[in-house]
Amino acid sequence: MPSDRHVVEGKPTPPAGRTFRRTERFPGERELKDRALDIAGEGFTIVDLRPPHQPVIYVNQGFERLTGYAAEEVLGTNCRMLQGADTDPETCEEIRRAIRARRECRVEILNYRKDGTQFWNRLSLTPVRDASGEVTHYIGVQSDVTDRRRAEDSLRDVNHQLRHANERARRGMDAAARIQQALLPRVLPDLPGAHFAFGFRPSETLAGDVLNILPLSPHEAGLYVIDVSGHGVAAALLSFTLSHWLRASRRESLLVVPDAGAPDHPWVTPPRQVADRLSQQFPFDMRTGQYFTMVYGVLDTTQRQFRYVCAGHPAPILARKHAPAVRLEAAGLPIGMEPISPYEEHVLELEAGDRLLLYSDGMTDAENAQGQEFGIEGLLREVHATRALPLDQAVASVLHSVEQWCGTSGPRDDLSLVAFELAQ
Numbered sequence: 258m259p260s261d262r263h264v265v266e267g268k269p270t271p272p273a274g275r276t277f278r279r280t281e282r283f284p285g286e287r288e289l290k291d292r293a294l295d296i297a298g299e300g301f302t303i304v305d306l307r308p309p310h311q312p313v314i315y316v317n318q319g320f321e322r323l324t325g326y327a328a329e330e331v332l333g334t335n336c337r338m339l340q341g342a343d344t345d346p347e348t349c350e351e352i353r354r355a356i357r358a359r360r361e362c363r364v365e366i367l368n369y370r371k372d373g374t375q376f377w378n379r380l381s382l383t384p385v386r387d388a389s390g391e392v393t394h395y396i397g398v399q400s401d402v403t404d405r406r407r408a409e410d411s412l413r414d415v416n417h418q419l420r421h422a423n424e425r426a427r428r429g430m431d432a433a434a435r436i437q438q439a440l441l442p443r444v445l446p447d448l449p450g451a452h453f454a455f456g457f458r459p460s461e462t463l464a465g466d467v468l469n470i471l472p473l474s475p476h477e478a479g480l481y482v483i484d485v486s487g488h489g490v491a492a493a494l495l496s497f498t499l500s501h502w503l504r505a506s507r508r509e510s511l512l513v514v515p516d517a518g519a520p521d522h523p524w525v526t527p528p529r530q531v532a533d534r535l536s537q538q539f540p541f542d543m544r545t546g547q548y549f550t551m552v553y554g555v556l557d558t559t560q561r562q563f564r565y566v567c568a569g570h571p572a573p574i575l576a577r578k579h580a581p582a583v584r585l586e587a588a589g590l591p592i593g594m595e596p597i598s599p600y601e602e603h604v605l606e607l608e609a610g611d612r613l614l615l616y617s618d619g620m621t622d623a624e625n626a627q628g629q630e631f632g633i634e635g636l637l638r639e640v641h642a643t644r645a646l647p648l649d650q651a652v653a654s655v656l657h658s659v660e661q662w663c664g665t666s667g668p669r670d671d672l673s674l675v676a677f678e679l680a681q
Contacts, residue, residue, distance in 0.1 A: 300324065300399035302336065306356070307393055311335060314394075323378075323401055325371035336397070339378070341369035352382065359384050359392040365402060377406040440500045446472035450558045450680045453478070454649040456656040458672040465492030466617050466671035471505040471512065473525045473555065479505065479512050481553040482615045482673050484570065486546070495547060502535070503553075511535075528553050528566040529602035532592065536568070536600075541593040550591045552615050556677055563605040563613060568592050571618050571633075574640055578610035582640040584633060612648065612678045614640060614655075619670030623659050631662045648678045 300320030302313055312333045321327055324339060331338075340349065348366045355362030362382040369375055379402045385394040445453040453470050465485040473479050483499055485492040502511050511534055513523040531553055541548050552573060554565030565573060569591030576582040589600045605613070616636070623631040639658045643651035652674055659672055 298400075300397075302331075302397040302399070304335070304395045304397065305393070306395065311356075320399060323370075323376070323399055324368075330371075339368040339370075341367075341373075341375070343367055343375065344369075352380070355382060356395065365406070375403075376401050377403045440467065440469070440497070442468075442470045445470055446478040448472065448476060448478055448556075448558050451478070451556060452648050452678045452680070453480075454652040454676050456652045456672070456674040458656060458660065458668065460619070460668050460671050465496060466619070466673040467496040467500055468615075468673045468675050469500070469503065470675060470677075471503075473505055473513050474523060476557060476559040477525050478556045478558075478677070479503075479525075479553065480556065480615055480675050480677065481551060482570070482617055482675055483549055483551045484617045484619075484671070484673070485549040491545070491547060495549065499535075499549065502538070503531075525555055527602060528555055528564055529600050532566045532568050532589070532600040535592050536595070539593045541591075548591045548593060550618075552587070554615070558679070561607040561679065563607060564602055565605070566600050566602050568600060569594070571616060571621065573605075574614045574616070574637065575605070576612040576614070576640050576644055577608065578644070582637045582644075584637065607679055609679055610681050612640075612644070612651075612676060614652075615675040617671060617673040619668060619672045620655075620659055620674065622670060623663050623668045623672070625662050626664050626666070631659055635662070648676055652676050 298319060300323045301315070301317040302320055303315035304311055305314045313331050313335060314333075316328050316331050320331070324331075326338070344367050348364050351364055352362055352366075361384065363380070365377055365379050367375055368378040379400040381398040381400075383396045383398075384392040385396060387393050441457060442453075442455060455468060455470060457466070457468060459466070465487055466483065467485070468482045469480070471479045481503060483496065483503075485495045485499075504510060505512050511531055512526050514526060515523050532551065535551070539549070548569075550569035552565060552567050552570040554563050554573070556563050563573075565587075566589065567587030568589045570587070570589075572585045572587030574582050574584055585605065586603065607613075621631055621633050621636055625631075636655070636659075639655045640651075643654045646654060656672055656674060660668065663669075
């Protein structure tokens, strides 16, 4: 019962450490209100500001449950008993400033129960004024918000860890992207009678496309565009591996075989054999579902021939000097789809001024805001429209047209383009 937790108006304030017991019973309505306060989940206190030591003159049972202190231990004292070693002094000072200014105050403060355990107390202090307007009492409402504060602290810790993890991942992705950019041709082959150019626009930080233009002999160059399925780290890892396999170094190269009798003129591996070797080395794995397509060819400037193979990849585009651009023939499954090689090698006879472009399907599959694809016809038109430009400018213009087609959303797939032109 709350009857011993209330002070009768006009009675003296009990001394510190003693319980003031009520000497009269309230009418039924008042006692009902008193009981309602006692069953409330929050703690309620009333502090009398008139005596110098500003004692507590009322606590409800909610306060007793919250703090572990019985009413008899609190009445006549003040609530500083709830403070402890880790209680924030600035928050305590904020409470004192509010009381001195006779204004409301709401804070969250770390308090201590009687048994020494900590809890977070959401404290609300409201001044009570008498008929003359003077603040004579403060009503305090205490709520245990420990679970919420712990959840917030835990969430902050998790967010902090996530930020650090994301930052580490971002740094790793950026480093991987720099490595991937370093795999692009840094110096184009210097073959007599031929010019080379390329363009590359990854759709994400890490691309699934990989391309290169490599000198294979004094008069031959290898060109390829590879499109690894998917995006992100898994696709980038496979593209790194393929770049290693398709290097042109004289040792352990898939593209050339050293000739002991003529070390400066190695034997160039035919494109079909390159596709065969890759298909054996990278069979399709149902567990990962990862695969790649490829177009690879060898330009021979002496013979004016381009020998190429397509493995599930879009066919090259030929742009002769005085004719519309056309797509060449190509057939073949993606690398590793068949245990026995299905690849066919094509031979293209070239003329002076011919241009040839290898590209990824991100170029033709690029969509605008209405969901319309750029398409092979759009690519053929752009190649023909830029025919009069120098090769490097033409490649840049074609890539720009595809990006413009996609609008502000940008391409959803990597854009890759490799080209060569025979001198007039």
